[in-house]
Amino acid sequence: MIIVDRETMKNIDAYAINELKIPSICLVERASLAVLNNINLDIRNSFGIVASVGNNGADGMALARNLLSIGKKVEIYIVGDIKKASTDFLINFESCKKMTDKIFEIRTIDDIEFFKNNLEKINTIIDAIFGTGLNRTVSGIYSYVIEIINLSNIFTISIDIPSGYDCDGEMDFGTYVDSDFIVSMQLMKKGLYYDTYFRDKIVVEDIGIAQKAIDKFINI
Numbered sequence: 058m059i060i061v062d063r064e065t066m067k068n069i070d071a072y073a074i075n076e077l078k079i080p081s082i083c084l085v086e087r088a089s090l091a092v093l094n095n096i097n098l099d100i101r102n103s104f105g106i107v108a109s110v111g112n113n114g115a116d117g118m119a120l121a122r123n124l125l126s127i128g129k130k131v132e133i134y135i136v137g138d139i140k141k142a143s144t145d146f147l148i149n150f151e152s153c154k155k156m157t158d159k160i161f162e163i164r165t166i167d168d169i170e171f172f173k174n175n176l177e178k179i180n181t182i183i184d185a186i187f188g189t190g191l192n193r194t195v196s197g198i199y200s201y202v203i204e205i206i207n208l209s210n211i212f213t214i215s216i217d218i219p220s221g222y223d224c225d226g227e228m229d230f231g232t233y234v235d236s237d238f239i240v241s242m243q244l245m246k247k248g249l250y251y252d253t254y255f256r257d258k259i260v261v262e263d264i265g266i267a268q269k270a271i272d273k274f275i276n277i
């Protein structure tokens with residue numbers, strides 16, 4: 058098994074997209090389908106997609122669109138400034154806006170209360186707040202949202218990495234999602250592998266990042 062740190066994963070991602078010209082939206086779509094294929098859709102019918110506005114959130118928007126397409130109950134909660142959203146986030150966010158009006162921004166303490174109360178109506182949380190882009194302490198509204206997710210005791214699936222958890226397993230960024238299951242993209246992340254608490258709750262899925270990009274940065 059190949060195990061990578063954050064920097065190596067970011068380098069591989071960038072090389073695949075910028076040098077091999079693999080469209081990043083294709084990787085995002087594959088990531089969303091990788092999560093979808095790991096959900097038991099016979100028992101999971103109502104979803105709260107909790108996303109920030111980077112590419113971990115982009116994976117979340119693509120998954121939300123796919124869940125809406127098959128008729129699942131989906132509520133989308135955005136934590137972060139949509140005006141700063143990544144291009145890939147906006148592509149599927151635009152579609153989600155056409156498919157549902159249950160899209161809520163979490164910015165204030167009142168929004169936090171609304172979020173907490175609404176969670177009672179769903180049976181699965183999708184954590185799409187942060188992935189390999191986490192680079193500083195989790196604070197403010199982000200930490201409130203993560204605490205509410207953890208206190209909810211609702212089955213929580215994290216995209217790529219539990220939000221707030223350091224990909225390399227070295228830094229304490231304050232708080233992180235206590236994921237029940239993690240679908241990590243393409244390669245096992247160092248922090249998750251060496252942390253026995255998460256290692257048994259994770260699957261690694263191929264999302265179409267070419268072996269040529271991996272070989273360039275991995276010295277086997």
Ligand SMILES: NC(=O)C1=CN([C@@H]2O[C@H](COP(=O)(O)OP(=O)(O)OC[C@H]3O[C@@H](n4cnc5c(N)ncnc54)[C@H](O)[C@@H]3O)[C@@H](O)[C@H]2O)[C@H](O)CC1
Pocket residue numbers: 070071074081084085088109110111112113114116143186187188189190191192193194195196199216217218230242264
């Ligand atoms: N193109 C690709 O490389 C692919 C990535 N995939 C997914 O994308 C994430 C990595 O996305 P990125 O945009 O780099 O960062 P995040 O979405 O993890 O974070 C968003 C954004 O948040 C800011 N930030 C960092 N730390 C904090 C903090 N403590 N508080 C507030 N904000 C914070 C920072 O600016 C980040 O940019 C990867 O994990 C995958 O899920 C696709 O799956 C495949 C292609």
Ligand SMILES: [K+]
Pocket residue numbers: 113184185186187188215216217218219220
């Ligand atoms: K995440």
